[in-house]
Amino acid sequence: MLExxxxxxxxxxxxxxxxxxxxxxxKFKINHKSTVVGIGDDAxxxxxxxxxxxxxxxxxxxxxxxxxxxxxxxLGYKSVMVNLSDVYAMNGxxxxxxxxxxxxNRFPLEALEELYNGIKTACDLYNIDLIGGDTTSSTSGLxxxxxxxxxxxxxxxxxxxTAKANNLILVTGDLGGAFLGLKVLExxxxxxxxxxxxxxxxxxxxxxxxxxxxxxxxKDIIELLAKLEVQPTSMIDISDGLSSxxxxxxxxxxxxxxxxxxxxxxxxxxxxxxxxxNLDSTTIALNGGEDYELLFTIKQEDYSKIKGNPNLTVIxxxxxxxxxxxxxxxxxxxxEIKAKGWRFFNDQE
Ligand code: ADP
Ligand code: MG
Numbered sequence: 001m002l003e004x005x006x007x008x009x010x011x012x013x014x015x016x017x018x019x020x021x022x023x024x025x026x027k028f029k030i031n032h033k034s035t036v037v038g039i040g041d042d043a044x045x046x047x048x049x050x051x052x053x054x055x056x057x058x059x060x061x062x063x064x065x066x067x068x069x070x071x072x073x074x075l076g077y078k079s080v081m082v083n084l085s086d087v088y089a090m091n092g093x094x095x096x097x098x099x100x101x102x103x104x105n106r107f108p109l110e111a112l113e114e115l116y117n118g119i120k121t122a123c124d125l126y127n128i129d130l131i132g133g134d135t136t137s138s139t140s141g142l143x144x145x146x147x148x149x150x151x152x153x154x155x156x157x158x159x160x161x162t163a164k165a166n167n168l169i170l171v172t173g174d175l176g177g178a179f180l181g182l183k184v185l186e187x188x189x190x191x192x193x194x195x196x197x198x199x200x201x202x203x204x205x206x207x208x209x210x211x212x213x214x215x216x217x218x219k220d221i222i223e224l225l226a227k228l229e230v231q232p233t234s235m236i237d238i239s240d241g242l243s244s245x246x247x248x249x250x251x252x253x254x255x256x257x258x259x260x261x262x263x264x265x266x267x268x269x270x271x272x273x274x275x276x277x278n279l280d281s282t283t284i285a286l287n288g289g290e291d292y293e294l295l296f297t298i299k300q301e302d303y304s305k306i307k308g309n310p311n312l313t314v315i316x317x318x319x320x321x322x323x324x325x326x327x328x329x330x331x332x333x334x335x336e337i338k339a340k341g342w343r344f345f346n347d348q349e
Pocket of ligand 1: 021025038039040041042043098099100101130131132133134135
């Protein structure tokens with residue numbers, strides 16, 4: 001990390017578009033019976049059962065990632081995760097992706113190989129078929145657009161708009177780590193600019209840096225909920241931060257809510273890093289984003305099924321829309337939940 005990159009020097013123009021596509025994709029195997037035709041024809045062919053889920057995310061260099069501290073392999077992995085996360089947030093099975101890339105001639109073949117190594121690791125671990133994409137040049141920088149395709153049985157799909165008053169609100173894992181990981185990486189980038197020989201000791205930050213660079217989509221939770229026979233009443237993945245995601249559920253389900261500050265799950269390393277950066281940990285958990293955890297609601301009668309599970313935390317409940325949407329602080333005060341600009345956030349942005 002933070003070193004001058006020496007990635008090799010095979011120029012993209014020397015290998016040609018078809019050579020490039022073949023070179024990048026020939027190690028990928030098709031695993032799903034539902035993939036009838038993968039890479040190589042004008043369109044992929046999928047034999048689908050249930051309802052089809054389709055979701056796309058685009059990542060642009062300089063906007064969504066900074067290659068001075070994001071290794072290309074991690075970028076490939078994360079680009080897949082952010083898409084799979086959206087399929088799981090519908091309670092679906094992710095099955096296939098297409099990957100479209102635009103790269104400037106600044107990128108040698110070896111750089112794109114690294115990117116595809118990360119994409120392949122993600123496909124192998126999450127059992128995803130790479131079934132197509134597009135490859136083109138860009139005048140500057142790198143653009144990655146991934147589409148994920150999945151399916152879900154009609155009666156299993158979970159929307160944002162179907163929560164009910166008094167449903168319990170749950171979150172998976174812990175929050176705020178990815179944002180703080182980014183803070184650490186940005187700080188080290190500045191230090192590196194001043195003194196390139198200073199190799200930082202980042203061991204104490206490994207958890208939060210990993211949360212930023214290598215998030216995991218919560219396929220395990222979808223499997224867990226199926227095993228526990230819990231059908232969420234609404235669900236969303238946490239890409240922008242807890243407060244904006246909870247507002248999506250509330251607005252689309254036409255409800256209000258109470259979230260309890262003391263229930264929000266925080267890892268000890270998140271609390272330590274907040275102290276170091278002089279940030280309020282609740283603010284970071286609410287607004288940090290990029291944690292790719294799942295936020296969902298369940299019926300109260302399902303509580304006994306999820307009780308005590310270390311992956312799941314009840315953080316509040318839905319209520320009547322006229323009750324509004326509030327965070328109940330540790331001091332028992334009510335603070336209205338807003339998408340951004342909440343509490344101390346204004347002067348930190
Ligand atoms: P077309 O000209 O018909 O759009 P392309 O020559 O762009 O076809 O692509 C040939 C095949 O390679 C198609 O199956 C396409 O989906 C696949 N493909 C192209 N670029 C990529 C990529 N970056 N990653 C994965 N598959 C790709
Ligand atoms: Mg094409």
